[in-house]
Amino acid sequence: MSLWEYANPVKFMALSGRILPFATVLSAALLLTGLIWGFFFTADDFKQGSTVKIIFLHVPAALMAINIWLMMLVASLVWLVRRHHVSALAARAAAPIGITMTLIALFTGAIWGKPMWGTYWAWDPRLTSFMILFVFYLGYLALWQAVEDDDTAADLTSILCMVGSVFALLSRYAVNLWNQGLHQGATLTATKESPIDGSYYYPLLVCIVGFITLFVTLVLLRTRMHIRLRRSRAVLAREASR
Amino acid sequence: MLALCRRDILLAVRSGGGFGLALAFFLILVMFVPFGVGPDRAVLARIAPGILWIGALLACLLSLDRVFQLDAEDGTLEALATSPIPLTGLVSAKAAAHWITTGLPLTLASAPLGYLLGLPAEGYIWLVTSLAVGTVSLSFIGTFGAAITVGIKRGGLLLSLLVLPLYIPTLILGAQVVTRAVSGQNPVASLALLGGLTLLTLALIPIAAAMALRANLR
Amino acid sequence: MIPDLGKYASDVLSAYAIALLLLGGLVVISLRQSAKARKILEDAERKTRK
Numbered sequence: 198m199s200l201w202e203y204a205n206p207v208k209f210m211a212l213s214g215r216i217l218p219f220a221t222v223l224s225a226a227l228l229l230t231g232l233i234w235g236f237f238f239t240a241d242d243f244k245q246g247s248t249v250k251i252i253f254l255h256v257p258a259a260l261m262a263i264n265i266w267l268m269m270l271v272a273s274l275v276w277l278v279r280r281h282h283v284s285a286l287a288a289r290a291a292a293p294i295g296i297t298m299t300l301i302a303l304f305t306g307a308i309w310g311k312p313m314w315g316t317y318w319a320w321d322p323r324l325t326s327f328m329i330l331f332v333f334y335l336g337y338l339a340l341w342q343a344v345e346d347d348d349t350a351a352d353l354t355s356i357l358c359m360v361g362s363v364f365a366l367l368s369r370y371a372v373n374l375w376n377q378g379l380h381q382g383a384t385l386t387a388t389k390e391s392p393i394d395g396s397y398y399y400p401l402l403v404c405i406v407g408f409i410t411l412f413v414t415l416v417l418l419r420t421r422m423h424i425r426l427r428r429s430r431a432v433l434a435r436e437a438s439r
Numbered sequence: 440m441l442a443l444c445r446r447d448i449l450l451a452v453r454s455g456g457g458f459g460l461a462l463a464f465f466l467i468l469v470m471f472v473p474f475g476v477g478p479d480r481a482v483l484a485r486i487a488p489g490i491l492w493i494g495a496l497l498a499c500l501l502s503l504d505r506v507f508q509l510d511a512e513d514g515t516l517e518a519l520a521t522s523p524i525p526l527t528g529l530v531s532a533k534a535a536a537h538w539i540t541t542g543l544p545l546t547l548a549s550a551p552l553g554y555l556l557g558l559p560a561e562g563y564i565w566l567v568t569s570l571a572v573g574t575v576s577l578s579f580i581g582t583f584g585a586a587i588t589v590g591i592k593r594g595g596l597l598l599s600l601l602v603l604p605l606y607i608p609t610l611i612l613g614a615q616v617v618t619r620a621v622s623g624q625n626p627v628a629s630l631a632l633l634g635g636l637t638l639l640t641l642a643l644i645p646i647a648a649a650m651a652l653r654a655n656l657r
Numbered sequence: 658m659i660p661d662l663g664k665y666a667s668d669v670l671s672a673y674a675i676a677l678l679l680l681g682g683l684v685v686i687s688l689r690q691s692a693k694a695r696k697i698l699e700d701a702e703r704k705t706r707k
Contacts, residue, residue: 236673241663248665254676297683301676308672312665332604339600343591352654353587357601360583360647367608367636374632375611411680415687422691429694429701436705 204281206424213417220414227407234400251309253401257408258301262330265295265412269337270362273355283420285351286427288358289341290419294412296334303327322372329368333361347427440524440532447536450509451502461498461541462548468494469552480557487556488566488617494552495545495570496606499577502541503602504595506533506585507652516589520656526649534582534645542574558621565620565630572633573613576640579648580605586648590655608636 235253242249272288275281306324307317318324340357344350472490476482510516519529549570550563558566584602588594612633619626 232673246663246665247669250669251672254672258676293686294683297679301679304675304679305672308668308675312668329604329607332600336601336604339597340587343588343594343597349590349654349657353651356647356651356654357587360605360644363643364580364605364608367639368604368611371608371611371632374629375615415683418687418691422687422694425691425694425698429698432698432701432705436701 201279201281204279204283206283206428209283210421210424213421217414217417217421220410220417224407224410224414227403227410231400231403231405231407235397235404239396239400245313248309248312249397251305252397253404255302255305255309256401257405258298258305259327260405261408261412262295262298262302262327265291265298266330266333266358266362266365269295270358273358276351277355277359282351282427283424285355286423287416287420289351289354290416290423291412292334292338292341293419294415296331296338298408298412299327299331299334303331320376322369322376325372325376326369329372330365333365337361347430440528443519443524443529444532444536444539447533448539451505451536451540461501462544464501465494465498465545465548466552468497469555472556484557484559484621487553487558488562488621489614490556491549491553491558491566492570492573492610492614492617495549495574496577496610498545499541499574499581500599500602502537503581503585504588504598506537506582507589508585511589516652517656520652526652527645530582530586530645530648530652531579533585534579534648537582538575538578542570542578546570546574558617561623562617562621565626566617569613569616569626569630569633572630572637573609576609576637577606579640579644580609583644583648583651586651586655589652609633612636 232253236250239250241247269288269291272284272291276285276288303324306327310319311317337354337357340354341350344353469490472486473483476486507516510519520526524532546567549566553563553566581602584598584605587601588598591597612629616626616629616633619629
């Protein structure tokens with residue numbers, strides 16, 4: 198059976214309905230474990246004091262903010278190429294989650310920045326890029342709101358997501374040319390030995406996986422919501438034309 | 440395509456729309472800066488490159504909603520879309536017409552306005568060059584935004600929200616060319632990047648804009 | 658109950674408060690919207706069946 202089977206809304210509803218309870222429980226359990234572990238049972242850093250605990254929110258949120266946009270890009274491309282409605286609606290469902298993650302990353306970063314760098318906000322490349330990402334999410338969501346016809350809206354937002362991705366990437370590099378930053382480079386890399394201590398690393402990993410499962414849960418929930426709304430519009434339109 | 444471009448330019452000039460309006464807006468914006476930050480020449484000279492670039496960018500935005508709106512309202516756009524001209528060509532012609540009626544006059548006006556803000560002498564040539572190169576990409580990106588919002592009533596505000604984030608790389612590189620020239624650094628590298636960006640938009644944006652138009656006309 | 662956060666207590670607590678508030682808000686809004694969507698669909702289907 199191919200993956201594309203689940204592009205059928207009926208099959209998707211059936212499958213997602215079965216997954217949703219598990220995903221809910223799993224994400225709640227992981228997030229609670231990770232955050233409680235991080236908040237209550239990690240030692241203070243000798244340099245950063247207790248502010249190091251903010252990492253358990255800041256890093257997962259920042260990772261999700263970028264990766265949710267990537268997921269939206271993939272979903273948009275699938276819609277443009279194969280025209281599966283579920284795909285377009287999944288992209289739409291993901292955007293509010295992405296914008297929330299961007300906000301969390303910005304706010305927790307600002308609060309972390311104050312004691313460490315002495316300022317809530319600096320025009321640092323990474324910080325600025327996140328603000329740019331936030332504006333891109335805003336435009337994307339506003340476009341969904343503004344277009345009445347479902348398929349046209351899906352088309353236009355997909356095209357915007359595509360073009361937006363190119364320009365977001367260009368902005369990322371342009372911003373690097375424009376100012377030197379305060380923010381450190383990426384702490385977590387897949388290839389190198391982790392530079393952070395295991396006592397922070399494991400709860401952080403749990404938090405990241407927790408954020409991912411939370412995202413999956415919410416995306417399923419919101420996609421189901423959009424499928425239902427779309428279906429009810431179709432039902433009403435058919436009724437009106439009779 | 441050339442005929443279409445010429446028609447659009449004539450329409451813009453005769454209706455007195457974007458042509459004078461964008462220039463007036465640019466002038467007023469530049470005039471407002473000393474009101475806001477005070478008439479100190481040193482401060483003005485320091486911020487002049489950024490102000491001129493931001494002013495040109497915002498002035499460019501003003502006339503964007505007209506790129507397709509009038510043609511969409513009277514059905515010309517549908518007629519054009521069914522004509523043998525490919526949609527990418529249609530979009531490029533529209534964008535070119537927008538640049539000639541907005542980007543080009545703004546570029547020419549930037550030098551005297553730069554003088555008003557006390558831009559140092561070595562900046563002028565780079566200001567005009569960077570705007571000449573950069574406004575092309577502004578017009579094309581703007582045409583893409585106009586193609587997206589063509590079916591939306593009162594889409595002007597949404598158009599700005601969609602287009603402005605896409606302007607970020609152009610603004611950064613364009614303003615950097617002038618800033619570097621004024622502060623005695625070599626601006627050629629920034630100008631080359633800006634040129635590359637413009638070529639990229641010239642290549643990619645018509646395709647995306649044509650897709651958006653097709654979605655809107657369906 | 659709450660571990661000793663030292664002089665950065667307000668920073669850490671406010672970061673957690675804001676983040677959890679935003680996440681909680683997102684979850685609540687999503688749940689309410691999907692409950693509403695379910696209701697709209699049921700209404701629509703009931704109307705057509707009549």
